[in-house]
Amino acid sequence: MNRTIVALPLLFALAACGGGADEPPTDLESAQSDGAAEALARNFEAGDFLDLQLGAKIVGPQGEDVESALANAEGNFADLRSFVACPAGMDPCDPATAPQGTIYTYVHVVYPGEDNEAGSGSGESNDSSDVERATAFRMTRPATGFTGAVGYSKDEAMAAIGAKADVVVTCDDGALVWTVSAGDGGDQWEQAEPITFWWQSTVAPAGPAQAYVIDANYTQATGSGPYPGAANDTTNACVAPKLAGAEG
Template identity: 70%
Template sequence: MKTITTLFAATAALSLAACSAEPDTDVTDIEGPAKSEGEAAAIAAALPAGDFMDLELGAKIVGPQGPEVTGTLSNAEGSFADIRSFVACPAGMDPCDPKTAPEGTVFTYVHVIYPGEDNEKNTGSGAGNDSSDIERASAFKMMRAAHGFTGTVGYSKAEALAAVGAKADVVITCKDGALIWSVEAGGGGDQWEQAEPITFYWQSTLPPAGPADAYAIDANYAKATGPGPYPADKAGTTNACL
């Protein structure tokens, strides 16, 4: 089993992986001091990233669209990605009903971002995708504040490795209360591109109020936006980004 070592880079810190021959080594954080002021600033701004495969989740919330919400991230030029989202309760909680969930329940928001389309005719853009081929996607992000954000956030590191390779830099930062997952392959190397899904997640003490146009992808040097489960703000609730 190859080692996945998480490092931080200067502009898109948190390096996803560096492989070695030693088996069964856990993901680690920064190794060694920052090499420049820019790298130090990036390290300071980055949030610790968990691995989606390590999560233990309970049942999903079942809303008007079922347990999952599908859509597209698009702009005037067309659809740039399909998005499939769900919100889950903690492990052991089934069913997952916000109306009966105890106070303080942590909800996990999960978003699978599929640049281009997922080739499923009944989800997202399906056969209607009319965007150009996605040669480079550089970020998945929220366009609104992450209400109730607990500070726990991450992505599927195995999927990122498969999509971008061992030189990938994935950094999670906050901006104006919202979350940004930046994906960068560096000079040369593979990029996050067409038909390479990556799963991202974050946790909140607030349940979704319904789908909202709160999410976006930066792809082919353009921004495309679309819907996903999103929590309404509540007085007295904190946001770890703030």
């Protein structure tokens, strides 16, 4: 696939969650092949969800939160709850009246298996088989208007996987990929362990789109969530030109 190196200040730092200097490297910290080394060179520095200062959520036809299942022909492999928020201090969050230059934060809470809530998500009757290992959450479309600001909930990753948890954020053909690494064996990102992922865009959502995927149990399952509308002449940090003097 065509992957473009993004030379921004947010790049070239590994997003390690809870790792220490004396701990052995995980499989995403030590490149074992040329391909792995290439992936490490494209990392975005991942911000912690708890550090975000968010304003009100956009209220769409489904309300503030958009709920869907990430599924394939075999069944549902995750529940997805998504919302889009304006910057702190903006209430209400209405793209029709928001000032030019507003940054929108897209938030996706991924529950492998299902969210264990009877009134939301896919529901118990639509479960897939138990998710023993989920390894990535990704977009299937370019991240329109992506500013370069991206991250996840480090507390949730720690709770799901433990101190060796890594979430590495890269780009794939203009789309964002959050790769969740727990190394081999031991605790994995698995059934009913939610992790929140987020990214920021200069473009407001046009509505839910089939644009999100979970890699789980060695298969992929797809579902819908808020996705930016069409925008001419907008930037996407995944495909921004490489700055002069940058290595790569």
